[in-house]
Amino acid sequence: MSKKRKLMKVYPIEENCISCRYCEVACTMVHSESKDPVKAYKLENLLPRATVEVKEAVSLSLMCRHCKHPFCFDACISGAIMVDENGKVNLDEEKCVGCWNCVLVCPFGAAHPMIREEKRHSFKCDLCGDRGFPACVEACPNRALIYDFER
Amino acid sequence: MLFKKPQVAFYPFMVLRDDYKCVRCKSCVDQCSFDATYYDEDLNMIMNHHENCVNCKRCEAFCPTDAIKVVKNPSTFHPDANWTPEAIRDIHVQMLTGAVILTSTGNDKPIKNYFDHLLLDACQVTNPPIDPLREPMELKTFIGRKTDQLQFDSDGVSIKTTIGKQLELEIPVLFSAMSYGSINLNLQKAMAIACREFGTYWNTGEGGLHKSLREFKDHTIVQVASGRFGVDLEYLETSAAIEIKIGQGAKPGIGGHLPGEKVNEGIAETRMIPVGSDAISPAPHHDIYSIEDLRQLIYALKEATNYEKPVFVKIAAVHNVAAIACGIAHAGADAIAIDGVRGGTGATPKSLRDHVGIPIEMAIAAVDDRLRKEGLRNEVSLIAAGGFRSAVDVLKAIALGADAVYIGTVAKLAAGCTQCQQCHTGRCAWGITTNNPKLAKRLNPDIVAENLYNLLRAWAHDIKELLGAMGINAIESIKGNRLRLRSWGLTEQENKILGVLPAGM
Numbered sequence A: 001m002s003k004k005r006k007l008m009k010v011y012p013i014e015e016n017c018i019s020c021r022y023c024e025v026a027c028t029m030v031h032s033e034s035k036d037p038v039k040a041y042k043l044e045n046l047l048p049r050a051t052v053e054v055k056e057a058v059s060l061s062l063m064c065r066h067c068k069h070p071f072c073f074d075a076c077i078s079g080a081i082m083v084d085e086n087g088k089v090n091l092d093e094e095k096c097v098g099c100w101n102c103v104l105v106c107p108f109g110a111a112h113p114m115i116r117e118e119k120r121h122s123f124k125c126d127l128c129g130d131r132g133f134p135a136c137v138e139a140c141p142n143r144a145l146i147y148d149f150e151r
Numbered sequence B: 001m002l003f004k005k006p007q008v009a010f011y012p013f014m015v016l017r018d019d020y021k022c023v024r025c026k027s028c029v030d031q032c033s034f035d036a037t038y039y040d041e042d043l044n045m046i047m048n049h050h051e052n053c054v055n056c057k058r059c060e061a062f063c064p065t066d067a068i069k070v071v072k073n074p075s076t077f078h079p080d081a082n083w084t085p086e087a088i089r090d091i092h093v094q095m096l097t098g099a100v101i102l103t104s105t106g107n108d109k110p111i112k113n114y115f116d117h118l119l120l121d122a123c124q125v126t127n128p129p130i131d132p133l134r135e136p137m138e139l140k141t142f143i144g145r146k147t148d149q150l151q152f153d154s155d156g157v158s159i160k161t162t163i164g165k166q167l168e169l170e171i172p173v174l175f176s177a178m179s180y181g182s183i184n185l186n187l188q189k190a191m192a193i194a195c196r197e198f199g200t201y202w203n204t205g206e207g208g209l210h211k212s213l214r215e216f217k218d219h220t221i222v223q224v225a226s227g228r229f230g231v232d233l234e235y236l237e238t239s240a241a242i243e244i245k246i247g248q249g250a251k252p253g254i255g256g257h258l259p260g261e262k263v264n265e266g267i268a269e270t271r272m273i274p275v276g277s278d279a280i281s282p283a284p285h286h287d288i289y290s291i292e293d294l295r296q297l298i299y300a301l302k303e304a305t306n307y308e309k310p311v312f313v314k315i316a317a318v319h320n321v322a323a324i325a326c327g328i329a330h331a332g333a334d335a336i337a338i339d340g341v342r343g344g345t346g347a348t349p350k351s352l353r354d355h356v357g358i359p360i361e362m363a364i365a366a367v368d369d370r371l372r373k374e375g376l377r378n379e380v381s382l383i384a385a386g387g388f389r390s391a392v393d394v395l396k397a398i399a400l401g402a403d404a405v406y407i408g409t410v411a412k413l414a415a416g417c418t419q420c421q422q423c424h425t426g427r428c429a430w431g432i433t434t435n436n437p438k439l440a441k442r443l444n445p446d447i448v449a450e451n452l453y454n455l456l457r458a459w460a461h462d463i464k465e466l467l468g469a470m471g472i473n474a475i476e477s478i479k480g481n482r483l484r485l486r487s488w489g490l491t492e493q494e495n496k497i498l499g500v501l502p503a504g505m
Helices: A022-030 A037-042 A071-075 A101-105 A135-139 B027-031 B058-062 B085-097 B185-198 B211-219 B233-237 B265-271 B291-304 B321-331 B350-355 B360-373 B391-400 B409-414 B445-469 B492-498
Strands: A008-012 A051-055 A058-062 A081-083 A089-091 A112-115 A120-123 A145-149 B013-017 B037-040 B045-048 B068-072 B118-120 B141-143 B167-169 B173-175 B220-224 B241-245 B256-258 B279-281 B311-316 B335-339 B381-385 B404-407 B485-487
Touching: A008 A058, A022 A037, A022 A051, A022 A135, A071 A081, A071 A089, A071 A101, A135 A145, B013 B045, B027 B037, B027 B058, B058 B068, B118 B391, B141 B381, B173 B185, B173 B445, B185 B211, B185 B409, B185 B445, B211 B220, B220 B233, B233 B291, B241 B291, B291 B311, B291 B321, B311 B321, B321 B335, B321 B360, B335 B360, B360 B381, B360 B391, B360 B492, B391 B404, B391 B445, B391 B485, B404 B409, B409 B445, B485 B492
Parallel strands: B173 B404, B220 B241, B241 B311, B311 B335, B335 B381, B381 B404
Antiparallel strands: A008 A145, A051 A058, A081 A089, A112 A120, B013 B068, B037 B045, B118 B485, B141 B167, B256 B279
16 A cells, blocks of 8 residues: 555534434445436346435435544455455455455445355445446535545 | 314324335334324234324434325315314314414415515517526625715725725525524524525524534624523624514514523523523513614614614514605614514414515515615615525516525425424424424434525525526626516506516506
């Protein structure tokens, strides 16, 4: 890991979050094969990587924080979790053996287990790597998510 | 319905959900603030209590897969022109509650809208129209007392006359009084930002000025109403103008009541009342029973602020509005705001909202006429309010004789309002007329300020286009210029009151 991290992350703004779940559905949709929100949930059985936490007036969207010292990286037994030169934490779902260690150690609850017929693996926010710009930030109707350099 | 009065089953709206499209994200469950939507874990389905639905369309707007439509209940009463579903439901409500029916927003009855019966002029051949995109157009409006005559220095050029403080508007549109309490701080902040950016004014309403909004001092009109909430010297001085509220178009002749449960710490501090206590605005100002009393209050406020602030008086348009307006002009007001029968509110008895007052179009014409006849028109500016929907309405009002227009409902619509008429419940799902922190945060002041700015900008362009077509390059030239209006479908008497000629004449 280089000392100079130039990482863009998604930051939630609690005061603006209206718990509408647009981030969740947008996330599920762009990570699907069909790129259709209904099919993503119903045919592909996908789940969102960002989850909206709500307690009364407080709500915010929570996804992988790409920690400076990621516990999941330390805990991963299969080498599926890697940190790139900018500090982005990547999870290779192919390599993942589904031990759920990352799910257990993540202090934010941002790594999720997925059990499918053929395979079990964990999944988490990949900052929409191949898309260029995080879908949740684009979908948020109340500017409660911003995509910015790490502070 | 089980455990409910039978009449509850005759609800007006239904939530239709396309179950195939529903991905169970539960956004609608979270967005609904009227307990009309819930998730059943056993069935893994989103269900509805249709009887609670108020047609605010929040769930519809925020369903990510467009699975929801709120529709009119197709089950209706026997068609009857006299006993409309509304009339029947009102009886049901009153027989069950024994109470006055409370409602909000503006009059929803089909009262003739005279703006729709007025047509604007345009130039052809004999006088050229102006292209507002190529030539300068002036919408600048000054609100305040103008002098009777100008006196010049011996050089014949320099003006000796001084005039009192004027409000300078970049567009003849102001945001009308909506108090902190009836709406939340986020909308007030959005209006204040938009006003500062565009160059117009917003009105605090009767609920005082929150300390976080004091930085918008130069674009704030502070209101002094019968409850005197939040009024002290600092409040009066933190303003561009002061408005004495006598009445409101949606509820002429009655006061206001903000229930104690809504009075949170912010509101209590701003209104200068204890947390949780009812904020009651009496129907009359207990110190105003005559024009002379009003004059005393106007001059008390002017004296307190060192004659630096224009003082407005706001009244509802009632039957003798012209005579009352003259009295107000005589009493020394710098501007009169008149709120017509379609004016909105955060809470009012339905009977008052729908049946008290007169249309603003008639009121503008009558007041402008009377003030001219009495030689008082230059002494007061005339601000019209109540039901303005577009830049065209604004221009027609100015042609009838108003100086500027107050818009309130339009500002709410720009913040997301769908006119569901539930402001009085404090459960606004769009986060506008509520101070519940979960709901109020739905209104992002920065986004709404941009919307409001866009709206003012669009209206300014609209007005300029219409003026250009009439060959006019300044809003001053259309003010009270009823010759540029023609009416259609009005009676001779209506034309006479409005002071306009029928189309073809």
